[in-house]
Amino acid sequence: MAQHLVDRNPVVPADQLVSLLVPPAMFDEVSFASYIPDPNEPSQAQAVAKAEAFAKGLGKSRGGKRGLFGKKSAASGAGLYLDGGFGVGKTHLLASIFHSAPSPKAFGTFVELTHVVGALGFNNAVEQLSNHSVLCIDEFELDDPGDTMLVSRLLTELSARGVSIVATSNTLPGQLGEGRFAAQDFLREIRKLGSIFETIRVDGPDYRHRDLPPAPEPVADDEIEALAAATPGCTLDDFDELCRHLGKLHPSRYKKLVEGVSAVYLRGVHAAPDQAVALRLVVFADRLYDANIPVTVSGAKLDEIFTPEMVAGGYRKKYLRATSRLLALSRFNAIAAG
Structure with missing residues (x-):
């Protein structure tokens, strides 16, 4: 049975913060x-x-x-x-x-x-x-x-x-x-x-999009549940519940939130309701990308999380970077399934 990110409440002691300032695992060997x-x-x-x-x-x-x-x-x-x-x-x-x-x-x-x-x-x-x-x-x-x-x-x-x-x-x-x-x-x-x-x-x-196919389409809700059930170590969450949970955690804890997770499945993805939620999702996307965790969603496409109005505003760079990273992560499971 899939775990749920919303059930996790990681704590990072302050005296460990500096020692945790190292490159993401995906850059260990570069x-x-x-x-x-x-x-x-x-x-x-x-x-x-x-x-x-x-x-x-x-x-x-x-x-x-x-x-x-x-x-x-x-x-x-x-x-x-x-x-x-x-x-x-x-x-x-x-x-x-x-x-x-x-x-x-x-x-x-x-x-x-x-x-x-x-x-x-x-x-x-x-x-x-x-x-x-x-x-x-x-x-x-x-x-x-x-x-x-x-x-x-x-x-x-x-x-x-x-x-x-x-x-x-x-x-x-x-x-x-x-x-x-x-x-x-x-x-x-x-x-x-x-x-x-x-x-x-x-x-x-x-480079994340060089010679690569477009991001995969979202899957149906029943399919995402079946995929999650067949993936050891993954998490399955409702998008709205996850957004609320992220709002209760300091962003410095997002890295621990996804630690050890093999894949993330999100049900009912849609455009972020406001800028505060969107900016938390940016940090969350960064931590998923750092840990190289595949992402599969139902609902809206991952490039629709940040509205055109958001992307046209002052945080444009953040939103485009997060979208680029989420699309890269979304291809992992699609390639494996293909």
């Missing part, structure tokens, strides 16, 4: 060598070379430089900013940098990092991260000014203590103006870090 640049996109090969060179310098900047009279300057971390569209391999490069770096080191999404700082408190978070060789931040976002300022202040403190920072951001395919605006906003926010960030552009189509 390396610079395993990144295959698109020959039609020269920026990808250039990004690999820049990222690898950056990784080789980690741990060497903490001691500072000796001045004219032998006195060491203050330690200062280096910075790299990978700017590009969905599915071009920025996270692959970010994880490769993480794997190459000396310990201790940390890797998390922008959202995960804000959750950690919120749970630990700013000063405690700084102390726990200040001895790290590098902090890797995936999917840096500028949607919330408060969070942006919080993380900017955190990066300023950490860089001053010699921690190197690497960040990625998403630019919408075909909308490079919006992408450049995001990069420039981020750079302005962190200019106080000493202009240490080098921005690297990574272009290309979303």
